[in-house]
Every structure is written in C-alpha cells, then in structure tokens.
Amino acid sequence: NAGVTQTPKFRILKIGQSMTLQCAQDMNHNYMYWYRQDPGMGLRLIHYSVGAGITDQGEVPNGYNVSRSTTEDFPLRLLSAAPSQTSVYFCASSPGRFESAKNIQYFGAGTRLSVL
Amino acid sequence: SQQGEEDPQALSIQEGENATMNCSYKTSINNLQWYRQNSGRGLVHLILIRSNEREKHSGRLRVTLDTSKKSSSLLITASRAADTASYFCATTSVISQGGKLIFGQGTELSVKP
Numbered sequence: 564n565a566g567v568t569q570t571p572k573f574r575i576l577k578i579g580q581s582m583t584l585q586c587a588q589d590m591n592h593n594y595m596y597w598y599r600q601d602p603g604m605g606l607r608l609i610h611y612s613v614g615a616g617i618t619d620q621g622e623v624p625n626g627y628n629v630s631r632s633t634t635e636d637f638p639l640r641l642l643s644a645a646p647s648q649t650s651v652y653f654c655a656s657s658p659g660r661f662e663s664a665k666n667i668q669y670f671g672a673g674t675r676l677s678v679l
Numbered sequence: 680s681q682q683g684e685e686d687p688q689a690l691s692i693q694e695g696e697n698a699t700m701n702c703s704y705k706t707s708i709n710n711l712q713w714y715r716q717n718s719g720r721g722l723v724h725l726i727l728i729r730s731n732e733r734e735k736h737s738g739r740l741r742v743t744l745d746t747s748k749k750s751s752s753l754l755i756t757a758s759r760a761a762d763t764a765s766y767f768c769a770t771t772s773v774i775s776q777g778g779k780l781i782f783g784q785g786t787e788l789s790v791k792p
Binding site for chain 2: 567594596598603604605606607608611612613619621653655657659666667668669670671672673
C-alpha cells in the first residue's frame, strides 16, 4: 500500500516556467488537498477537492491550478513560476466527512521547489 | 489568518524527560489533531481528540483539550531521541467544509541522548 505518492521530490524552475506537481493516492479517499510549507508559516492550504470533478480554493490559491479527473490523482499546476512560490509542497488525502474521525489526513513525502 | 498558535516554538530536552507542547486556536471546533513531521518528510497523524472529549491517551502521548480556553496540550512522556521532530496541531472548524484542517505553526522538539 503506497499511500500518497508525490513526484518529483525536487525541482528547480526558472521564473516564468510552468510545471505540474503530481499526486496520487491508492486509498480510495474522496478528499485531497495541496499545502505549501514555508519556514515560520506552518502549512497553508492551496486547493482541495472533495471528489472527482470538484475542486475549491484554499487560503493561498493564486498562481496555482488544480483538477480532479479521477479519485486517485490530484495534480497541482504552477502557471508561471515566481520566486514567491519557492516552498515545500505537500499533498494529502482523507476519507472525508469531518464530523467523524474520517478527516484524518495522510500526507505524501513532499516536493521541494526552488524558483530562481 | 485563522491559523492556531503553538508554544513553545522550539523545545530541547534530555532523553527520558517529558515534553509538553501547547496549541491555541481561534474558532469553535469539531476536533483537534496532532501531527508529527520528521525532518524532510511528510506529516504523520498522531492522535485526534473530539470537542466533547477532555483527555485522550495513546501510548506515551497524552492530549488534553479545553474548549473554553480554545487550547490543547500534547504531552510526550519518557521522551526518546527518535521523538525529535516538529509537532503540529490542526483543527477542524464547525463551519469548515471539505474536511479542511487549520494547522498551527508547529513546535520543534529536540531530544538529546
């Protein structure tokens, strides 16, 4: 059981380049999330999805797009990389339904992105 | 921002000592969770406490929740060098949709052998 898999692990981009961060989960979870982690800022939610075909914005969505065509995959696209997007990005998934213990989130290992 | 706050930001103790980390939050919650993050890795869920619970135990972990003060604490007893990590609290607001969590900024724990 692989859990949540993120690729790539590291990436260096030039300003203005675009890229897609991949995230896949094999736990049949309905809910998926993208976070960025910056020193002193904790984790901030970028976008999330409650099921295939449904996405919504989180706290810091600007400069990022997502789509959810399948239950398993939730890619994050950087449209035009900026130095402010230098960060560590985490994908997470959850069975869903916050009113029970099912909103426990399972995290991938992260993608470390530098924009130069 | 509706992020919670954690205290202390960093904590250094000797192996065998107890470690206590505190978390405060701003909104009414359904539950509060604690996660651990080892250096360079993703977060791992440790324990969840519901808003109608006051204390919960899991192995060497003890979590308390005081909803009147909007605060929680995580106690790790008899710490080990392997407990060295960052610890984050995360809350689910009663008005949250999509199971969203609001994370605190974390406490960096260092346990010296």
